[in-house]
Amino acid sequence: MKTKNKIRKILSLVLVFSLLFLLSSQGATAQETEQSLRDKIAQNQKKIEELRKQQAAQSEIVDALKEQDETYQAQLDELNAQVDGFTEKINSKTAEIEEKEKKIKDLEDEIETINKDIDKQNELIEETYALLGERLRAMYMAGETTEIEVLLTAKDFSDFLNRTELLRRVSKHDTDLVTSLKEKIEELNTLAEELELKKSEISEEKKKLDDEKYELVMARADLQEKKDEVQKTADEIERQRKENAKKLNDLVDMEEYYAEQNEKYANTIDALSRQQGSQGSGETGSGDNYTNDGGYDVSGSGFICPLQYSDVYVSAHYGTYPSGRTGHTGTDYCCRSGTYGKSVRAIAGGTVILVRYLTTSYGYHVMIDHGNGVTSLYAHASQILVSEGQTVNQGDVITLAGETGNASGAHLHLEIRINGNRVNPENYIPLS
Numbered sequence: 001m002k003t004k005n006k007i008r009k010i011l012s013l014v015l016v017f018s019l020l021f022l023l024s025s026q027g028a029t030a031q032e033t034e035q036s037l038r039d040k041i042a043q044n045q046k047k048i049e050e051l052r053k054q055q056a057a058q059s060e061i062v063d064a065l066k067e068q069d070e071t072y073q074a075q076l077d078e079l080n081a082q083v084d085g086f087t088e089k090i091n092s093k094t095a096e097i098e099e100k101e102k103k104i105k106d107l108e109d110e111i112e113t114i115n116k117d118i119d120k121q122n123e124l125i126e127e128t129y130a131l132l133g134e135r136l137r138a139m140y141m142a143g144e145t146t147e148i149e150v151l152l153t154a155k156d157f158s159d160f161l162n163r164t165e166l167l168r169r170v171s172k173h174d175t176d177l178v179t180s181l182k183e184k185i186e187e188l189n190t191l192a193e194e195l196e197l198k199k200s201e202i203s204e205e206k207k208k209l210d211d212e213k214y215e216l217v218m219a220r221a222d223l224q225e226k227k228d229e230v231q232k233t234a235d236e237i238e239r240q241r242k243e244n245a246k247k248l249n250d251l252v253d254m255e256e257y258y259a260e261q262n263e264k265y266a267n268t269i270d271a272l273s274r275q276q277g278s279q280g281s282g283e284t285g286s287g288d289n290y291t292n293d294g295g296y297d298v299s300g301s302g303f304i305c306p307l308q309y310s311d312v313y314v315s316a317h318y319g320t321y322p323s324g325r326t327g328h329t330g331t332d333y334c335c336r337s338g339t340y341g342k343s344v345r346a347i348a349g350g351t352v353i354l355v356r357y358l359t360t361s362y363g364y365h366v367m368i369d370h371g372n373g374v375t376s377l378y379a380h381a382s383q384i385l386v387s388e389g390q391t392v393n394q395g396d397v398i399t400l401a402g403e404t405g406n407a408s409g410a411h412l413h414l415e416i417r418i419n420g421n422r423v424n425p426e427n428y429i430p431l432s
Helices: 002-024 026-142 147-153 157-279
Strands: 312-316 326-328 331-335 343-345 350-357 364-371 374-384 397-401 412-418 421-423
Touching: 026 157, 026 350, 157 350, 350 374, 364 397
Parallel strands: none
Antiparallel strands: 312 331, 331 412, 343 397, 350 364, 364 374, 374 397, 374 412, 412 421
């Protein structure tokens, strides 16, 4: 029993000391949490900076591959044009060859017709010779026929003359017919020879065209082979470009991830600052953070205009965009002489709790914690000149104005948040 009571006393003492430790360390826990968040933000920022270096190197690779791809595409365009040129020439030669082949076919048909005509004339000659032979044979078998026999067998003298003329005409007709047929055959042979010669000439022309076409086809084949090699290289370069572009996008996504983490951490720090501010006086216009050693005009709230130029003006008011669309979360400042590259100054002293490089939304932007639950955000910068964790004084140049992110032109988008709530900057900042 004594042992049990002793154990109980020891446990009670442990619980009491634990409770006392927790109560005494509550204030330190919040501070440690805020510091650990700032450490995480710093670590993430280092990762982001390293990612940006990798992005820059990767971007150079992508750009180099893109340039190579464009070079090879230009070569492909040139080779395609040459291939098309050879194809056009080949088509022209093919048309000429087809025309020659048609002429040759027409000549062959004509020669064939002439040869048939020659054969027909030869048949006529043979028939004429056969008839003449039969006539002579008949005359021979009948014995020699003299004009006296013709006269004696004639009915009268007129009949005799008619018979004599008929014999003469038959003989002359046979002779003239054979002569005419031979002459016709000679003419046809001559024409056939001329056609054969013309056919031979056209065949030679066709052969020359065939040779020229063959050379064009071979030249085009060589070009096509070269084009295929270039295309293969271009495809490989395009594959590498897409692969490296994906790596670049992955790096950007990783940067976005760490930047989103930092914004969450900054919001948590902002909430912790609000808790600390609620324990204090709750006033936003007092404290060393608002001291002004630069001679700037300070508002009653202790802030200065972030653009210290004589021609500064508000281009978009809090709550409403120039287009009339509502939901504008800050005030946009510009300079009539040109805003891009103008110095953007801290409206009050404090600690830089967020530096982020985005391609959308706020673009390149900075957030400063001024204490007492007050923070300010400066968006769309072209350059950021501070780093997270850095202490800045009122009037220090923290960024250069630009148009990164969702911006239609160069301007400074300023937000003021009090205890995490956005307020109208024009209620706290003079326009000079």
